[in-house]
Amino acid sequence: MSANTWLATGNFYTTYKQEQKTFFTSLDRSVFTFFLIILFAWPLFFPLSNKFMLVIDNTLIAVVAVMGLNLVTGFAGLISIGHAAFVGIGAYTVASFCRTMGDTHIIITHFWPLMIILSGLVGAGFGAIVGLPALRLKHLYLAIATLSFQMIFQWVINFMTFFNQGQTISVGRVFWFTGKVGRKDHYFFWYYAILVVVILLGFGFRNLLKTRYGRCLIAVRDNDRAADAMGINPGLTKVYAFALAGFFAGVAGALHAYVYRGVGFESFTLHESIGYLAMAIVGGLGTLNGSFWGPVFIKFLDLQMEHLSEAIGQYLPSGMNLTTAMKPFTFGLVIVLFLMYESRGIANWWRITKSYTKLWPFRY
């Protein structure tokens, strides 16, 4: 058999191991590798201003958070409207270290990868606790339970002096092998750091879906009665799903704290939670690549709306603040349009494109 490994003209697998591959053709793999190289290389050739780099860093952080949300809402079918609070848990884990040990303590500045993992674990712990109502509650009622977690989180942060009552807690600059990461390179540096995190978590996510730890989520989503009969403990699986989501969110929170060099509660409000949910829906619930499309699409849209309303704003009386009006408006419009016309999100377009081009150059 001299199978063409570049084009998927047929199924040439002879072992089940071969079918486990992430990339089915060499073409897929090369395109993906090329894409990764571009992701790593472009900032070197087209340096952006700090402002735009921050937007991109932000998008990548949202990707991490939305991956977690996609696990719990997309794959396990448990609506969570408290996701920003989980992100906040991660950020405040870093912040509480800063409060107790000082924001330039060596643990914060030198061992930041450990801090990020630790924040993820703390997020997972809180996720598991918040997931407990899922043992009893379903659908909308569970959503309300997660909403209450969001509220509790905001109140606790707002009223505890330890957390500076929601005011910014600063986080020190980190060190890399080359020394302290300065003001100029800050966003540039974090772009790479977050990119690596996204890639690692993305592959972890992908692998998980191929194993029993991913399949049990889907089982619980599709039919938890049958899942129960098939030897899957639905309660435990739901708690586990929340813990996983909490981990992703915690990591995102820690990254957020480091990128902004400070933690304030307004980044983790209900509004942000809804934002994450919208990103997951626009990207496509229950798909891995949807977790990438959604944040990129929404953040890009936000940016464009800002530009547009600034441009239009010049011709309007100065009392009218178009930006504040346009952002929520387009945001809402996009969600409604997606729910109406493409409820499976951008990931569905991707799927369709792939299935069209799969057999190229043959028609069928």
Add this chain to the structure above:
Amino acid sequence: MAHLNVSNVTLSFGGLKALSRVDMKIEAGLITSIIGPNGAGKTSMLNCISGFYHPTQGDIDYKGKKLTHASPHQVSNMGISRAFQNLELFSGLSVLDNLLLARHQNLKYSFLHAVFFYGKASRIEAENRAFVEGVIDFMELEPYRKSLVGNLSYGVQKKVEVARALTLAPDILLLDEPMAGMNQEEKEDIVRFVMDIQKEKGITVVLVEHDLGVVMDISDRIYVLDFGEVIGSGTPEEVAQNPKVIEAYIGED
């Protein structure tokens, strides 16, 4: 020595007694059928065994262990799997994934193995896949391996339902009306599968079925339920002679 022992089981919902003082002995390696008119409590009985309902009174023992208050996943981990009457498949997944899912507890690798997907997880998943292919082969589902379960015809979905229960590699298989709503040909297929499951795989089968012809032909033991009570039991011949059973099915003259 009975394999699965149901003793004195009563199940009541408020004032309604779905089952009252039911005794059953399900012996290893046989096909035991539970029959009875609509609403007689056949499915309630299966639900009690598989842990979806818990009997108000009485006990269910399996190999010396009590199942009375076990939850469904615990029961299925002990080696008792079931197929549902109303299809309870994971409709958004392919046939293959449905079956892979059912192997959940039989896959032994840790979470970290799964995340990195090296060595152990990959190897076990490949073995798992081979096992599932065996079941697909057995149930003659090869053409549908990759198709979404929701898009398949009713008859095939029923077959997937049975296949999924088989994938758990159970000792006892509970089948809840596997032939309901099927045409003659499909029925014959399922009957053949049920007999193969018993003979080739040596799995004890508990069958709930309405089709008396089928039940009389393939069963080794029959329990007849009516209004939640066992009104007759024994071999098909004995049951067919039992005046109470005749009365329940045909009515008094």
